[in-house]
Amino acid sequence: ENCGHISISAPIVRLGDPVTASCTVSQSCSYLEPEPRILWKLGAELLQHKGRQQTQPDGSQESIITLPSLNSTHTFLLCYLNWSNSLQLLDQVELWAGHPPAMPYNLSCLMNLMSNSLICQWEPGPDTHLPTNFTLKSFKSRGDCQTKEDPIKDCVPADGQSYCSIPRKHLILYQNMVIWVQAENALGTSQSPQLCLDPMDVVKLEPPTLLAVDPHPEVALPQPDCLWLRWEPWKPSLYMDQKCELRYRPQLQGASWAQVGPLPSRTVRYELCELRPATAYALQMRCIRALLPGQWSSWSPSLELQTT
Amino acid sequence: PLDPASPPSLPLPRSFVLKCLEQARRAQAEAVAMQEKLCAMHKLCHPEELALLGHSLGIPWAHLRSCSSQDLQLASCLRQLQAGLLLYQGLLQALAGVSPELSPTVDTLQLDVADFATTVWQQMEELGVAPATQPMQGIMPTFTSAFQRQAGGVLVASHLQSFLELAYRTLRYLTGP
Numbered sequence: 001e002n003c004g005h006i007s008i009s010a011p012i013v014r015l016g017d018p019v020t021a022s023c024t025v026s027q028s029c030s031y032l033e034p035e036p037r038i039l040w041k042l043g044a045e046l047l048q049h050k051g052r053q054q055t056q057p058d059g060s061q062e063s064i065i066t067l068p069s070l071n072s073t074h075t076f077l078l079c080y081l082n083w084s085n086s087l088q089l090l091d092q093v094e095l096w097a098g099h100p101p102a103m104p105y106n107l108s109c110l111m112n113l114m115s116n117s118l119i120c121q122w123e124p125g126p127d128t129h130l131p132t133n134f135t136l137k138s139f140k141s142r143g144d145c146q147t148k149e150d151p152i153k154d155c156v157p158a159d160g161q162s163y164c165s166i167p168r169k170h171l172i173l174y175q176n177m178v179i180w181v182q183a184e185n186a187l188g189t190s191q192s193p194q195l196c197l198d199p200m201d202v203v204k205l206e207p208p209t210l211l212a213v214d215p216h217p218e219v220a221l222p223q224p225d226c227l228w229l230r231w232e233p234w235k236p237s238l239y240m241d242q243k244c245e246l247r248y249r250p251q252l253q254g255a256s257w258a259q260v261g262p263l264p265s266r267t268v269r270y271e272l273c274e275l276r277p278a279t280a281y282a283l284q285m286r287c288i289r290a291l292l293p294g295q296w297s298s299w300s301p302s303l304e305l306q307t308t
Numbered sequence: 309p310l311d312p313a314s315p316p317s318l319p320l321p322r323s324f325v326l327k328c329l330e331q332a333r334r335a336q337a338e339a340v341a342m343q344e345k346l347c348a349m350h351k352l353c354h355p356e357e358l359a360l361l362g363h364s365l366g367i368p369w370a371h372l373r374s375c376s377s378q379d380l381q382l383a384s385c386l387r388q389l390q391a392g393l394l395l396y397q398g399l400l401q402a403l404a405g406v407s408p409e410l411s412p413t414v415d416t417l418q419l420d421v422a423d424f425a426t427t428v429w430q431q432m433e434e435l436g437v438a439p440a441t442q443p444m445q446g447i448m449p450t451f452t453s454a455f456q457r458q459a460g461g462v463l464v465a466s467h468l469q470s471f472l473e474l475a476y477r478t479l480r481y482l483t484g485p
Binding site for chain 1: 323326327329330331333334336337415416419420422423424426427430
């Protein structure tokens, strides 16, 4: 039989909420002293004169304590017996205090064409001080996402991570799906606003590759104010119609970018003129899906060329 | 050559056609990759030499007869496109386990062909030209040896390529001048 046993209103409460506990000491345990004193500790602190102690009909002793406001996020509540002038620990319980999860926000997703997966990330919101599980939930839909079709398997991020990757086999490309984040802990659940998207409309496009080309072989003396280059789209996105922008600037202090576009996503030779002769230039290019929704790639690494 | 002057009257949303064009190109690129791998790994580089084997294995072809330029019947063209995509999805599924190195390519291609079929089917539903139930895939060939699976893979990839090429040209025509 338990010598002493703590019962508690709830082991997990909101930060600052009250906690009520009782410690019951069986008669067999306090056999030498008719009315043994039950004492409480919260963490290391002895709670003087806090418990209301009474004898139960069965002869056991019960002490009830109310902590008006639990302000530490994780602590222990201990029940002692003052026995022969020594404190004897009879039972202890763990207490947590925190917050229900706030609504996750800033949910955004990108389709990675290399891994062929949809990677979504979000802001978890303030610390709840409690173990909180985040789950990326989604279902297939169509049109403007008013209809709910097949559910998609929940995506559970690794511990502490605020992103999750939905594998290709769970996706239907070129169809809309609804995605949101659910946060859950012992004190409640919350959900982010929902996104309605087609994975292919949020493709993370990588920039094209810029390459130098020799001036036209037939031209004896290349024009001093021109540069020649070519570019190739990022290989995994070859099947996508894309349009691109080229920017360039002289390698001079304070020089600003000039920009040309839209340009096709591939060309074997491009001539850029009206430049400063005998000057080094940095050129960069970025592309975006043409005709269908998409996002600009980042600018490519600079290609450095020199006019003659 | 298709007559670009007058694409058919059925109101096809431009975004639908553009998506289908991209899906066709995407699947074509993967079908090419599948053929290249089968050629590199198993020296099976000439689908035309496997026609008899294909016939004996009962590998079906999908056709797009209603998508021909002379007599484009859009509703049945869409139905044939969707049914063909379902057929190739089934054939790719039957090739499961062709080889560890090839499986990722086959799996991705199967998913992409299935998604393409879904895109077409949903548009048919929205146009009210979808049959009451989805067409059945039909009886799939059974490959009883690694060689049959590899040869079947070459044939399916090759047939799918031609099918997608014709679909692409039809879709291109549907985008109008």
